[in-house]
Amino acid sequence: MQSFTHLFVGIGGTGARIVNSITADGIVKVTVNPAYYLLSNSERYEERLRNFFSRLPKDTFLWLVFEDKDVNHELGEIIIESAPRDTIRLAYVLTPRKELVDEKKPPWARDFETVFYDSLWDFFTDESVSLQDAFQGASAGIAEMFSRLYYYLESQMLVNIDYADLFNMIRGGNVGILRLLREVDFTWHWGIWERGLIGILVGNDFPLKGAHSILHSFQEILSEKDVIWGVITDENLNGRVEILSLLVKKW
Secondary structure (H helix, E strand, O other): OOOOOEEEEEEHHHHHHHHHOOOOOOOEEEEEOHHHHHOOOHHHHHHHHHHHHOOOOOOOEEEEEEEOOHHHHHHHHHHHHHOOOOOEEEEEEEOOOOOHHHOOOOHHHHHOOEEEEEOOOOOOOOOOOOHHHHHHHHHHHHHHHHHHHHHHHHOOOOOOOOHHHHHHHHOOOEEEEEEEEOOOOOOOHHHHOOEEEEEEEEOOOOOHHHHHHHHHHHHHHOOOOEEEEEEEEOOOOOOOEEEEEEEEEEO
């Protein structure tokens, strides 16, 4: 099985916190501090960034993780411009209270294969929650999701899912969501998505018809009915289910 380098770049405080919390063995983690870019000697910092990212291995998965801020977009542009042409460019952007899927594609998104985003909407159902608390609450879950995704792809491949499936789903300039779930609420806003890659991890005692029911529900809410899926068992889950869902729409 072909292996790929996965480089996760945390831009800014929130991005760095997420990337530093990823626990998967084998990934590369880098943090970028906007403060250095804004100082008077920013040219030297930019040069260091360009030198580093211009030397990425062939076909690297480059994940940029950041909050939706102008300075983070500027740094992201420097990184993307510097990376080799064969780099697989992906973004995971935190956009508090803003649904990117409802907006016109911004210029900064054009250089990514897919822009995944998190509006943190599930944290803001409680109006008393501050933005800082929402970021902190989301960070651990996002880091765990990235750890799981890498683990599935590199170590314990899900049945019917491989890198070819992942490439097929993320290529072409999409907007999307990427979630690690213990339960699925299909009253959510997922009906706007077109295609999906769904990995289901279940305990040995989880009924197979339950997994099929989950997959059928995803197929119902995807407008193109295009679902790539896989199921794998883990004896430690004891009747529970874990779902890795990657849903995209052409942007």
